[in-house]
Amino acid sequence: MESNQLLSVAEEFGCPLYVYDAAKIQSQYNRLTNAFSKVEKLRINYACKALSNLSVLKLLKKMGSGLDTVSIQEVQLGLHAGFSPDMIIYTPNGVSLDEIEEAATLGVQINIDNLSILEQFGAKHPNIPVCIRINPHVMAGGNSNISVGHIDSKFGISIHQLPHILRIVENTKMHINGIHMHTGSDILDIEVFLYAAEILFDTAKHFKDLDFLDFGSGFKVPYKKGDIETNVEEMGKKLTKRFLAFEKEYGRELTLAFEPGKFLVSESGYFLAKVNVVKQTTSTVFAGVDSGFNHLIRPMLYGSEHHIENISHPKGKERFYSVVGYICETDTFATNRRITEIKEGDILSFRNAGAYCFTMASNYNSRFKPAEVLWHEGKAHLIRQRETFDDILRNQVEVEL
Numbered sequence: 179m180e181s182n183q184l185l186s187v188a189e190e191f192g193c194p195l196y197v198y199d200a201a202k203i204q205s206q207y208n209r210l211t212n213a214f215s216k217v218e219k220l221r222i223n224y225a226c227k228a229l230s231n232l233s234v235l236k237l238l239k240k241m242g243s244g245l246d247t248v249s250i251q252e253v254q255l256g257l258h259a260g261f262s263p264d265m266i267i268y269t270p271n272g273v274s275l276d277e278i279e280e281a282a283t284l285g286v287q288i289n290i291d292n293l294s295i296l297e298q299f300g301a302k303h304p305n306i307p308v309c310i311r312i313n314p315h316v317m318a319g320g321n322s323n324i325s326v327g328h329i330d331s332k333f334g335i336s337i338h339q340l341p342h343i344l345r346i347v348e349n350t351k352m353h354i355n356g357i358h359m360h361t362g363s364d365i366l367d368i369e370v371f372l373y374a375a376e377i378l379f380d381t382a383k384h385f386k387d388l389d390f391l392d393f394g395s396g397f398k399v400p401y402k403k404g405d406i407e408t409n410v411e412e413m414g415k416k417l418t419k420r421f422l423a424f425e426k427e428y429g430r431e432l433t434l435a436f437e438p439g440k441f442l443v444s445e446s447g448y449f450l451a452k453v454n455v456v457k458q459t460t461s462t463v464f465a466g467v468d469s470g471f472n473h474l475i476r477p478m479l480y481g482s483e484h485h486i487e488n489i490s491h492p493k494g495k496e497r498f499y500s501v502v503g504y505i506c507e508t509d510t511f512a513t514n515r516r517i518t519e520i521k522e523g524d525i526l527s528f529r530n531a532g533a534y535c536f537t538m539a540s541n542y543n544s545r546f547k548p549a550e551v552l553w554h555e556g557k558a559h560l561i562r563q564r565e566t567f568d569d570i571l572r573n574q575v576e577v578e579l
């Protein structure tokens with residue numbers, strides 16, 4: 179989106195504000211499906227924990243996407259958005275058998291990632307098809323907070339426990355219809371990913387009744403100019419070739435599934451915040467905005483570097499700023515960032531604010547969560563109202579003491 183479009187949206191709906199560009203979500207979806215156009219049955223399950231606004235879910239549903247969910251509430255949200263149960267996969271970690279049974283009752287694809295639940299579920303519901311999440315033990319990323327395939331990760335069933343998996347399947351006569359891996363965010367190296375894929379193929383050979391292979395996600399998106407991003411096209415070429423060969427070997431057509439979150443929505447998002455104070459200190463110039471890590475926690479949580487632009491004065495002289503929030507503890511969005519000269523009242527736009535931004539927002543400091551807007555075919559649609567004081571009071575029980 180252009181700065182002047184963002185500015186007009188900010189004027190209409192106020193700050194702080196999340197704005198999502200529908201066209202970017204659509205082009206990312208198309209990019210991925212085009213990269214795998216030679217695969218007969220391709221399934222993209224959008225990992226909705228990245229951005230779970232109903233209008234975004236509906237937009238992706240319209241494109242043919244399925245949904246990857248990690249909680250029973252996300253399953254319910256997906257059903258509410260109109261996804262049919264067979265278009266939803268439920269991939270939780272560390273949840274109770276009860277919750278998995280509840281999801282099964284709703285008819286969605288179950289994906290199990292530990293032996294204990296696999297055994298219990300298989301014994302009780304041998305006829306409900308189940309996908310197994312394996313951990314291939316590869317590190318496909320740079321940041322250990324978000325690489326989930328490695329040896330000490332809590333995700334998936336270790337590939338070394340395959341004999342145990344097979345024993346459970348044989349004893350319970352349960353039906354395994356899919357094999358899944360998700361090696362975590364940030365696939366920097368396609369070769370590492372393909373190596374993990376080989377482990378998935380090897381595992382798949384042990385199961386006779388598979389309908390799909392799910393390769394998870396971890397596509398890396400650029401945060402700033404010059405950042406490396408996953409070469410989806412190259413990956414499409416290489417994995418397609420291997421996948422088609424595997425299908426032949428397996429003797430049956432399979433669905434190839436992915437579950438991207440970040441890749442589909444990260445770059446579509448802009449977080450707009452207004453500068454309340456410009457504060458010159460002896461060491462730096464702070465630009466304090468009308469928001470904080472209660473609305474955008476990624477810089478504080480992961481050290482994410484969201485590119486920041488001054489959309490009120492995009493042509494000014496560049497200076498160095500530390501952009502900080504109003505939360506009463508360390509609350510830094512960026513330090514020593516080159517931004518065009520900031521005046522109080524200016525609006526700053528944070529890029530890559532589509533994934534894991536609003537969904538991680540909280541009411542810390544008793545602040546309202548921001549509103550959300552979807553920019554679709556040249557029009558701004560409010561898709562979530564700004565909260566009000568009633569939202570802060572909701573669910574609180576006042577007792578006489």
Ligand SMILES: *Cc1c(COP(=O)(O)O)cnc(C)c1O
Pocket residue numbers: 225227228246248269360362363364394395396397437438439440441533
């Ligand atoms: C979070 C998650 C994803 C999405 O990861 P991205 O890096 O956002 O693409 C996919 N699959 C599972 C199981 C997840 O938990």
